[in-house]
Amino acid sequence: MSTTAKNILAVMRTGPYGNQTAKEALDAVLTAAAFELPLSLLFMDDGVFQLLPQQDTQGIGAKDLSATLPVLPMYDVERFYVEQSSLESRGINSAELILPVEVLDSEQVKVLFAESASILSF
Amino acid sequence: MSTTAKNILAVMRTGPYGNQTAKEALDAVLTAAAFELPLSLLFMDDGVFQLLPQQDTQGIGAKDLSATLPVLPMYDVERFYVEQSSLESRGINSAELILPVEVLDSEQVKVLFAESASILSF
């Protein structure tokens, strides 16, 4: 499916544990990776909280998403983008995140949306 | 149950149709009324939108909540409060609402909370 495949942008906007959205978005992303579809991930709004280190979910009885996210590069998913203003308003430094991300300003985010053939909105 | 009953404050914070919360909150309020429990309603945040006139729900296939709300006074529910800042930030005049409400400033809202024996949070 990958030779003439439409490139997909997955937009991750929710925190990791307030509901199952982040978890189910990641399941969808892993599926796209398994089908070898060209894929980019944009973390914005509370989605950037998915990338904080030191997550320890024992107390809430949920699976640790931050243990799964670093698996993505092994599936050849390598384009991780983070919206700058989402980081800034949350006081997060991109260097501390659990994935190697590229920080995009709002003009670059617009270009990213424009260049994607299909969008998965989470 | 009513003679020594705890008075209940029902806090209505959601718009009427984005989900079933407003509908199910109203069902709970009607039940409290049927049990003749002393009951006050506080509309705040998007809950004040429940009280706008001219609601016509045919197009969305939902029941018109604004047709049920005016029934409450017939069940002897008569204390309807609206938070002033919620009205102001939405540009709503209390005189246009479908129920006769008392507008409370934030100090009065605090007193209302303090004087209630039990709170139903919606």
Add this chain to the structure above:
Amino acid sequence: MKLSILVYGSPNGSQAAATAYRFTKAALEKGHEIYRVFFYGDGVYAASALNTPPQDEQDLSSLWRELGEQHNLDMVVCIAAALKRGVLDPGEAKRFEKSAHNLSAGFTLSGLGQMMDASQQSDRMITFGY
């Protein structure tokens, strides 16, 4: 002290369903009496016996059922909320000529009067919204 717990969140759509369970467990461990756990709104989905989470994920329905058995909890599911969401006991399944029933053991379908009764009879009532 006599506590009642209101659960409005869907087990997957909101963390509130899991927090309500943890709170109830902690209250029991502290020796408090749980007067009632009342499931309303999408919270009623926790009472489906058909929920089949993967083995490495929390199974809230089973956890509630076990906690209920251990402590003889009164776990009431709002009947109106449950019917529209497809959580039926054998009686309602028969009445509406549905092909199956799925209310998990330990839960009871009943009316909103049980919520009002809890507000009157409990020393404390706490809501876990979605």
Add this chain to the structure above:
Amino acid sequence: MKLSILVYGSPNGSQAAATAYRFTKAALEKGHEIYRVFFYGDGVYAASALNTPPQDEQDLSSLWRELGEQHNLDMVVCIAAALKRGVLDPGEAKRFEKSAHNLSAGFTLSGLGQMMDASQQSDRMITFGY
């Protein structure tokens, strides 16, 4: 044009489930082809055959089933999302030794690959979030 619809909202927890239905119906009336309707997250609850709303409220499950029959729609429910939420077809009910199955006629359980396929094969894909 070939359209696909993604539905994430619970039928009662979010108006999105109803909006998705209206959109699909309008698209069919305009003569478009619906390549697939894919139910994910709490959206899978629309596929329960046990949903029993009051007579004066919209019955989304029945509406989807009828629309599906009329237009031979491919209505796919994510199997992983459905299992954990207790929406089972006869095969899954048997496999997990559950007491009943409740997947409504017209819906099919399948994997997330069907979502990816829809993203590739459809001219347009639109998400109705919760």
Add this chain to the structure above:
Amino acid sequence: MILHTVNKSPHTSNCLQSCLRTLSDQDALLLIEDGVYAADNHYANQTEALGEEITLYVLKADVDARGLQNRLSSRFQVIDDAAFVDLCVQYPKTQSWY
């Protein structure tokens, strides 16, 4: 060219704010469900400040349900479900903010 939909009230959610940060010229914005409260003329300062290249729509069924018929900013075009489908065809991609 993207069709953006927003389905949450601007008073209770940040959806609209995030959408506005990413809107390009030639994009369109359609408010649906509780998103239509952002088209209320008592609130619409932000959307009214957008350039004219960005077309603004609001879904009729949701406006009517919420009693906003006479409260709408003139910057928004009121469209029915069929026109929603047309927009989805006209714009090659949609992004849903929820």
Add this chain to the structure above:
Amino acid sequence: MILHTVNKSPHTSNCLQSCLRTLSDQDALLLIEDGVYAADNHYANQTEALGEEITLYVLKADVDARGLQNRLSSRFQVIDDAAFVDLCVQYPKTQSWY
């Protein structure tokens, strides 16, 4: 005396704002679930401005899950589930903002 709980992120929801408008002296505020993001020391200006009569708590399990252990404002006391129950007993009423 009311125990207020907030379970939504202050970045995406107005829950905390509404709660703060109604907090009385002698009330307590407990952040749970996504509400704990409001105790992040990069964000907590508003809660830190509250009078000392209002006690601020944050639920440990949710702080740990989200990796906020070293990012918390010192104004907040971190409590476990058992202490959450104690608060519920100590305060005669709770109001849940969600």
